Amino acid sequence: MSLAHRIIPCLDTDGERVVKGVNFVNLRDAGDPAELAARYNIEGADELVVLDIAASRDHRPTFLETIRRVAAELAIPLTAGGGVATVEEGRAILRAGADKLTVNTAAIRNPQLLTDLAAEFGSQAVVLAIDAKLVGDHWEAFVRGGSVPTGMDAVDWARRGVDSGAGEILVTSMDKDGTRSGFDCALTAAISRAVTVPVIASGGADAPETFLEVFREGRADAALAASIFHDRIQGLGELKGYLAAHGVAVRQTG
Amino acid sequence: MKIALVEYGAGNLPSVERALTRLGVESTRASNPESLALCDTLILPGVGHFGALMRSLRERSLVEPLRGAVSRGVPLLGICLGLQAMFASSDEAPGDAGLGLFPQAVSALPPTDRLPHMGWNQLRRVRPSRLLEGVPEDAYFYFAHTYAALDAGEAGVAFCDHSASFVAVLEQGNVFATQFHPEKSGPVGAQVLSNFVNCARGSR
Numbered sequence: 001m002s003l004a005h006r007i008i009p010c011l012d013t014d015g016e017r018v019v020k021g022v023n024f025v026n027l028r029d030a031g032d033p034a035e036l037a038a039r040y041n042i043e044g045a046d047e048l049v050v051l052d053i054a055a056s057r058d059h060r061p062t063f064l065e066t067i068r069r070v071a072a073e074l075a076i077p078l079t080a081g082g083g084v085a086t087v088e089e090g091r092a093i094l095r096a097g098a099d100k101l102t103v104n105t106a107a108i109r110n111p112q113l114l115t116d117l118a119a120e121f122g123s124q125a126v127v128l129a130i131d132a133k134l135v136g137d138h139w140e141a142f143v144r145g146g147s148v149p150t151g152m153d154a155v156d157w158a159r160r161g162v163d164s165g166a167g168e169i170l171v172t173s174m175d176k177d178g179t180r181s182g183f184d185c186a187l188t189a190a191i192s193r194a195v196t197v198p199v200i201a202s203g204g205a206d207a208p209e210t211f212l213e214v215f216r217e218g219r220a221d222a223a224l225a226a227s228i229f230h231d232r233i234q235g236l237g238e239l240k241g242y243l244a245a246h247g248v249a250v251r252q253t254g
Numbered sequence: 255m256k257i258a259l260v261e262y263g264a265g266n267l268p269s270v271e272r273a274l275t276r277l278g279v280e281s282t283r284a285s286n287p288e289s290l291a292l293c294d295t296l297i298l299p300g301v302g303h304f305g306a307l308m309r310s311l312r313e314r315s316l317v318e319p320l321r322g323a324v325s326r327g328v329p330l331l332g333i334c335l336g337l338q339a340m341f342a343s344s345d346e347a348p349g350d351a352g353l354g355l356f357p358q359a360v361s362a363l364p365p366t367d368r369l370p371h372m373g374w375n376q377l378r379r380v381r382p383s384r385l386l387e388g389v390p391e392d393a394y395f396y397f398a399h400t401y402a403a404l405d406a407g408e409a410g411v412a413f414c415d416h417s418a419s420f421v422a423v424l425e426q427g428n429v430f431a432t433q434f435h436p437e438k439s440g441p442v443g444a445q446v447l448s449n450f451v452n453c454a455r456g457s458r
Contacts, residue, residue, distance in 0.1 A: 099301070122301060124400065197372075
């Protein structure tokens with residue numbers, strides 16, 4: 001008996017539609033979030049993440065409606081985020097039906113936000129999203145959808161974020177994102193070793209072997225992917241069957 | 255039957271409502287003693303902080319009505335923090351008394367494993383369980399918590415192991431609770447909710 005490793009499909013949206021791109025650019029339409037959510041709920045996803053990557057203030061009501069539509073399809077946990085900068089914005093996302101929220105840019109500017117969110121909703125509801133890229137000999141945290149370097153070491157930031165109140169880390173390798181060349185196990189393991197909270201690995205997912213690697217070498221508690229699931233390159237049931245056959249605890253359905 | 259979800263500002267109330275709707279079960283919300291008194295079955299959902307939950311129940315004058323309903327035999331299901339609220343106290347908020355349906359205290363899980371205990375885990379059944387009837391032994395349920403009841407005497411019917419052994423399902427007479435979120439636990443979670451509804455129907 002042990003905690004299962006989670007497989008988490010991610011819906012990157014422009015607030016309303018699922019979009020996808022490589023290395024955060026060249027976005028194109030990839031479907032309706034509620035339809036995809038319904039499919040993943042049935043196929044055995046362990047959790048769903050829905051992000052508003054545009055995160056513009058004018059789009060916020062649209063995104064909240066998207067969260068409501070997605071949550072209505074799910075009997076599994078839902079994490080949502082994109083541009084959350086205040087406790088009130090966090091509350092709106094949770095009220096719309098999310099169980100957890102991700103914060104990124106605003107937390108780097110103001111780590112107290114993590115503390116305030118944790119005090120209000122509990123740290124189990126606060127996921128710190130870190131977009132990291134190899135710069136010289138270390139990983140640097142980037143913000144604003146990966147476009148702006150912060151000068152901060154991603155591993156240090158993860159540690160400080162947890163000290164401030166984050167209950168989970170979602171680490172995206174910008175070097176690997178959209179490349180289908182495997183997760184960044186070194187980055188994920190470095191963060192996993194640095195913190196005591198669960199770590200979700202993101203960026204680079206491909207064949208089942210890449211998930212096995214990130215759970216073993218990357219010490220990830222969960223792995224997130226988008227296009228390989230959206231495009232039906234990888235089935236969730238088949239992926240979990242592979243992991244179970246290799247001794248990884250996973251929740252198998254049906 | 256009239257099922258009410260106790261409303262005190264907890265976040266997961268709509269997802270519990272949706273889970274009941276999927277089972278074809280209608281529910282209402284009770285946010286004051288009068289509406290609570292009209293219901294013959296109660297669910298206490300919960301996420302967040304033990305102290306905030308108890309303060310919110312006190313502000314709405316719901317503590318005594320809830321305890322009274324339980325002593326009258328009204329079936330009550332506590333979920334996650336709703337399970338923890340049934341105990342006398344919690345490490346999370348040493349100054350705030352719980353509902354006291356069980357005399358033990360809720361503890362912070364030791365930092366042996368990663369915390370919060372977040373994700374899908376299996377149960378270890380130690381006594382016959384009405385909530386788990388028809389649920390496969392190896393089923394996974396969704397947990398998201400850092401505090402837990404390590405002991406509930408005879409009421410502890412199933413346990414989970416993460417950092418420590420803790421109560422995952424408790425049942426005693428008309429009182430039921432799960433540390434996991436049945437409303438987020440896929441088909442097996444729906445089975446647990448359905449079992450609770452059937453127990454409540456049978457008790458009337």
